[in-house]
Amino acid sequence: MAPVSEGPGGPASVGWRVASGVLILLLAFVVLVFMVIVINPDDIPRCDDGLSSEGECFDVTETQRTLQIVVSIVGSVVGALAALAALYFTVTGRRGRLVLQLTGATFAVGLLLVIVGRT
Numbered sequence: 001m002a003p004v005s006e007g008p009g010g011p012a013s014v015g016w017r018v019a020s021g022v023l024i025l026l027l028a029f030v031v032l033v034f035m036v037i038v039i040n041p042d043d044i045p046r047c048d049d050g051l052s053s054e055g056e057c058f059d060v061t062e063t064q065r066t067l068q069i070v071v072s073i074v075g076s077v078v079g080a081l082a083a084l085a086a087l088y089f090t091v092t093g094r095r096g097r098l099v100l101q102l103t104g105a106t107f108a109v110g111l112l113l114v115i116v117g118r119t
Contacts, residue, residue: 011093
């Protein structure tokens with residue numbers, strides 16, 4: 001039985017694996033930010049509700065807030081998958097392209113979240 005081929009470049013170098021470990025921490029932070037947007041821990045009302053006594057409120061419509069929640073949930077899932085793929089890459093040195101694709105998708109969803117919040 002022939003050994004399994006590692007691919008054209010072989011397994012990843014130690015430097016790439018260390019960078020992937022740092023990426024795991026970054027992705028974990030991004031996922032936490034996505035979750036905080038969904039949870040709204042301060043229970044800040046929307047400005048159009050008229051419930052703000054201290055002048056602090058979200059200046060978004062109900063539709064924008066719903067879109068933010070949906071996009072945040074999608075971003076959390078994609079970010080968690082990216083972090084798991086980065087962990088796999090750190091351990092095995094394989095599937096680096098998948099890590100890059102999922103990380104790019106996570107940050108694209110984050111950009112979409114910013115766009116939804118600003119419009």
